[in-house]
Amino acid sequence: MSSREKLEQAAIELITQQGYQQTTAQQIADRAGVTERTFFRQFSDKSDVLFSKTEDYIAHYADGLSRSTADTLLSKVYDVYYFVASTLFKNLHGHAKQRQLIIQSEPALIERELYKAYEVVQFLTEQLSVEFEPLATRLSVQSMNVVFHTAYEKWLAQPNDDAVLADIFADTYHAWQQLNQ
Amino acid sequence: MSSREKLEQAAIELITQQGYQQTTAQQIADRAGVTERTFFRQFSDKSDVLFSKTEDYIAHYADGLSRSTADTLLSKVYDVYYFVASTLFKNLHGHAKQRQLIIQSEPALIERELYKAYEVVQFLTEQLSVEFEPLATRLSVQSMNVVFHTAYEKWLAQPNDDAVLADIFADTYHAWQQLNQ
Known part of the structure; x- marks a missing residue:
């Protein structure tokens, strides 16, 4: 270590x-x-030890973006978050759960966690706006951020450390798609 | 005053x-x-003067919620944000624009702004979960929060102080609905 x-x-x-x-x-x-x-x-500072470096964090999303072969906006954004769900959080359930309890105990830490997600959203929106229509891009990235974080909370609430975030993310995306039906 | x-x-x-x-x-x-x-x-503290009191802020959403006569989840959440868009931000374009420039200049202020939205999302999710399925409720409220904030940014970007947030919100919701089509 x-x-x-x-x-x-x-x-x-x-x-x-x-x-x-x-x-x-x-x-x-x-x-x-x-x-x-x-x-x-x-x-x-003390809070900093609970968060990974912004560059490292963003790098995973950039990696997911470069790997996606999808040609529609929504499926491309889906691929990025699915990639992060299936790599970054693999076998980390126990650790992520402990960390989440700490974050939830302090509004300042929740603020920082929200800001991290905001930075990812800004990064992906910028990258994808080159290729896709800006408003649809912003809404797609923000929607997938919502799906991802909702899945993340569901994952943390699972009693079993074998719970797979990527699977829960896929299910949550399905639920999101049905909101409009 | x-x-x-x-x-x-x-x-x-x-x-x-x-x-x-x-x-x-x-x-x-x-x-x-x-x-x-x-x-x-x-x-x-100094940052506090840029934000309204949480109770006041939440009260507008609670008011929107009690006024809605919609019987489906998504249209109820839509009604709440539409109500806030059409009351709270009426004739405030110039003021909101100046304020936004200040917020964007400081990560700590962006964090605080995100936290305010998070508190609204938590409040509405709790209120609506009594009546509707929890996962669909969470996703609907968070999605509408995304639509609202995207509309808010579009509104601020308008050169004309007569721009109506509620109209832009309705258009942005329409764009969001089409993401999945």
Whole structure:
């Protein structure tokens, strides 16, 4: 494990045990067996350790976009989120669940989580607007963001750690398609 | 004008002139002709003056919900957002445009704006889940939130202050309905 991964793991353990407000960067560094200086070389503040780097995050969506061979807007956007659902969150159910409990405990962390999704939406809308009509692109990307996050919440609510996010995403997309029927 | 409204107006003027970071609560109070103490009796911090109170905000959606006579889920959610679009933002184009430029200049303000929408989505989802199926409810409310915010951005981008948000919302909803056709 890299020192970054050790710090992420230590943060989730500590905050789960004693709460977000009660946990300091120093404590997280101690638990991970590194110095506080190492913590602040990796992260700008305490909340930062709960979120992956924006570039890394966006890179997965960019990767999904470049792999899609779909030629219609909606199926292309679907492919991107399906790719992320089936790669990034594989075998991470337990970890994601613990992290989500922490996020939900602090409005500031919910805000940050929403902003991450907003950055992805902005990125995909820009990329796809080159090829597709801007309004339809914006609505498609935002709709798939909604489907993805609704699926993500359903996934986290599953008692079984074997639950597959990509499958739940596909089902949720189906439910979304039926809203208009 | 109440002291709250004076402070809101003063904040938008000052921040537009000199930037968000450069503007202090004291300066906003001075411009509004009240004391800094009055500022902090109304608002918890500088960013707060750019957002209406959560209860006030939610109350408009609750009002829309109680007025709707629609009996299907999607048309009920549509009615709520249409009501808010046609009342809350009437004759506010110039003001909303200035405010939006400020919000877009600061990630922390974008985060807060996203969180406000999240609170509305949570509220409506809870209210409507009593009557309708939870997954369809969540997807419908979130979809309408997407349609509303896309319409709001289109509205702000109009050069003419006479642009009517409710009309743009209705058109955007129509575009959203066609995504799946």
